[in-house]
Amino acid sequence: MADWPWPRAINPLYEEVKAESDAWFKSFKPFTRESQLAFDKCDFEHLRTGCDLMNLFFVVDEYTDVESAPVVREMVDVVIDALNNPHTPRPQGEILLGEIARQFWKRAIKTATPTSQKHFIEAFTDYLESVVEQALDRDNGSIRTVESYFKTRRENIGARPSYVPAELGLHIPDEAFYHPVITELSYYIADLIIIDNDIASYNKEQATGDDRHNILTIAMHQFGFGLQEAMEWATKLHTEIKTKFLDGLKRVPSFGPTVDKSLEEYIQGLALWPRCNVCWNFESGRYFGSKGLEIQKSRHVPLLPKVAKDLGLRRAGCSTTGLPVI
């Protein structure tokens, strides 16, 4: 990211809004003590809806990463139902994900334009469907090709719904929002986030045996690379995608002065994402503990030993039956 034109910046209201968002989230007691400690290491930078959305993402990710496809399907359906019915109370005894999603969305829509609401529901539903696909791959032990991995991971990374906090106050009609050039730009950004996440989280994922959905594992498998070769291949791909994004900016068509202004703000939000993500990778503690900034400079990461499969969340008491409910 050294030559990415959008520099690191922090929202001035970040501390205040993050505290409010965290207080709301913790009130659910969604995690075991160990999971909450791991979770507290995450550090997000967006205003309230953005913060709440990141919290929602990570609870969905943590709960679904360790379950079989039929269980993930049920969880996903609960979340889809809650987002489509934010004013309807959730049934007693339902997994907590429904109530978290409902409250998040009920608050978010108060300040979201109708077009941004529509785009969020579309994008988040596609994300949730890809989480079920990921669980099916996990159940079958299958490893995808680079091409088929990118196809599902572009939704699974959660990037599209994560662009929506930049769009909440904007009115961008579908003809502009889903114009092929805008879609292309949004997927270039998703691809940059995928490569950055898969590199940063590779160590954690290989150690816990959840690395089949990781571009490094896939490149090693498909091209017969070693880990370092896969890393270099992924870095080259990252450079090519950055160039494609910068070139694509020159092809954005005009939709008239009002839409163009909104679109420019939205694209600015897209362009900031890979920078935010890469900073967060090293500063949040999720992937490198307290050594993030050091590793960002040295680029040396000692590989963690593989842990036994059942030592993950399930062991910590987070199996479906043990998961918190409302």
Ligand SMILES: CC(C)=CCC/C(C)=C/CC/C(C)=C/COP(=O)(O)OP(=O)(O)O
């Ligand atoms: C969790 C999620 C979908 C967040 C969406 C928001 C977003 C784009 C966050 C930054 C990158 C990230 C953590 C992606 C999830 O990949 P992963 O499931 O491999 O996350 P992990 O490497 O932290 O486990």
Ligand SMILES: [Mg+2]
């Ligand atoms: Mg995931």
Ligand SMILES: [Mg+2]
């Ligand atoms: Mg994960």
Ligand SMILES: [Mg+2]
């Ligand atoms: Mg990852």
